[in-house]
Amino acid sequence: MNHHDKDLDQVFFALADTTRRGILSQLINGKSTIGKISQPYSMSAPAISKHLRILERANLIKRSKIGRQHHCELTTAGLKTAEDWLQFHREFWKTRLDALDALLGKSDPKGR
Amino acid sequence: MNHHDKDLDQVFFALADTTRRGILSQLINGKSTIGKISQPYSMSAPAISKHLRILERANLIKRSKIGRQHHCELTTAGLKTAEDWLQFHREFWKTRLDALDALLGKSDPKGR
DNA sequence: ATAAAGCTTAACCAATCGGTTAAGCGTTGT
DNA sequence: ACAACGCTTAACCGATTGGTTAAGCTTTAT
Numbered sequence: 001m002n003h004h005d006k007d008l009d010q011v012f013f014a015l016a017d018t019t020r021r022g023i024l025s026q027l028i029n030g031k032s033t034i035g036k037i038s039q040p041y042s043m044s045a046p047a048i049s050k051h052l053r054i055l056e057r058a059n060l061i062k063r064s065k066i067g068r069q070h071h072c073e074l075t076t077a078g079l080k081t082a083e084d085w086l087q088f089h090r091e092f093w094k095t096r097l098d099a100l101d102a103l104l105g106k107s108d109p110k111g112r
Numbered sequence: 113m114n115h116h117d118k119d120l121d122q123v124f125f126a127l128a129d130t131t132r133r134g135i136l137s138q139l140i141n142g143k144s145t146i147g148k149i150s151q152p153y154s155m156s157a158p159a160i161s162k163h164l165r166i167l168e169r170a171n172l173i174k175r176s177k178i179g180r181q182h183h184c185e186l187t188t189a190g191l192k193t194a195e196d197w198l199q200f201h202r203e204f205w206k207t208r209l210d211a212l213d214a215l216l217g218k219s220d221p222k223g224r
Numbered sequence: 225a226t227a228a229a230g231c232t233t234a235a236c237c238a239a240t241c242g243g244t245t246a247a248g249c250g251t252t253g254t
Numbered sequence: 255a256c257a258a259c260g261c262t263t264a265a266c267c268g269a270t271t272g273g274t275t276a277a278g279c280t281t282t283a284t
Contacts, residue, residue, distance in 0.1 A: 005130045016124035017272085018117045021197070028204045035230065047273055049232060068230050068281040074205055083198050085133070090191050092140045129242085147260065159243055161262060180251040180260050 007059075011082045014058035019043070020051050024060060024074065031073040119171075123194045126170035131155070132163050136172060136186065143185040 014020055023037055038048040052072060055061045060078035064071050126132055135149055150160040164184060167173045172190035176183050 005133075008133065009128055009130060012124050012128035015197075016121055016128050018121060019272090021117075021120065024201060028201065028208065030208065033230085043272095044274065045231065046233080046275085050272075053232095065231095065280095070231060076202075076205070079198060079202050079205070083195075083202060085127075086191060086195050086198065089136060089140065090188075090195060093186055093188070093191070096140065096142065096186075131242090145260085155242095156244065157261065158245085158263080162242075165262095177250095177261095182261060 007081050008085055010054075010058040011060065011078045014054050014060055014078070015082065017051070017054075020055055023048075023051060023055065023072075027061065027072060027074045031071050034070045034072060037072060119193050120197055122166075122170040123172065123190045126166050126172055126190070127194065129163070129166075132167055135163060135167065135184075139173065139184060139186045143183050146182045146184060149184060 019041060022040070026032065026037055026040075034048065034052065037052075038045060041048065052061065052063065055078075056063060058078045059075055059081070061072050062075050064073075131153060134152070138144065138149055138152075146160065146164065149164075150157060153160065164173065164175065167190075168175060170190045171187050171193070173184050174187050176185075
């Protein structure tokens with residue numbers, strides 16, 4: 001398993017949880033404190049803290065401290081890793097499906 | 113947690129494993145028997161069978177039987193689910209980052 | 225100086241994961 | 255008829271997950 005595989009494992013793993021995806025959705029609106037982030041969830045602070053660590057490990061967010069408040073904001077690296085894998089695969093995949101359609105004589109292979 | 117969340121959980125979970133991603137990569141070359149699929153892996157047949165069930169549950173592949181051979185092929189639904197989520201989020205995200213760049217007076221907000 | 229706020233770390237728990245071996249089941253070859 | 259093939263299901267195992275509570279640590283407020 002090479003370096004890239006581990007990155008992909010961590011990113012997809014991080015995204016495979018509703019709470020973590022919810023946190024990312026929140027952060028689209030900009031940097032936020034951890035207190036605010038946890039507000040919608042009926043979950044203890046340590047639980048949120050763990051989710052954030054997983055998102056951080058996957059390079060989906062980064063954290064910073066101002067006074068006693070900890071802040072989180074989005075990072076592009078993680079999402080790019082995931083998107084690259086998906087797009088690469090879906091492109092090849094689609095090509096094959098188009099070829100199959102052509103072979104079967106379908107009328108509009110592009111119009112799927 | 114709504115229906116869509118469960119779908120996303122299952123797709124991202126399925127993709128968060130090197131073996132399972134490897135299987136998908138193989139299947140880009142077209143439909144294949146399960147025997148052939150397991151060949152590159154030093155893993156028992158039941159282990160592969162489990163991975164395939166997880167990929168199936170996520171609508172990433174579908175299985176069929178011809179005689180005593182079981183075949184697998186790719187499906188578009190699962191990958192589309194994942195890509196839609198990612199693209200939606202990266203779009204919003206990028207917009208915000210561009211806005212931030214503009215605010216900071218960077219020269220080429222599109223050229224990232 | 226002390227208390228409270230805002231979070232993290234540590235220790236623990238049940239449930240799930242990724243693998244195993246053993247057994248089963250339909251299909252094919254002899 | 256029966257053995258081998260191709261794969262799945264069942265039962266089991268240690269490790270990891272997602273949550274908990276209790277304790278700790280730094281910063282702010284009184």
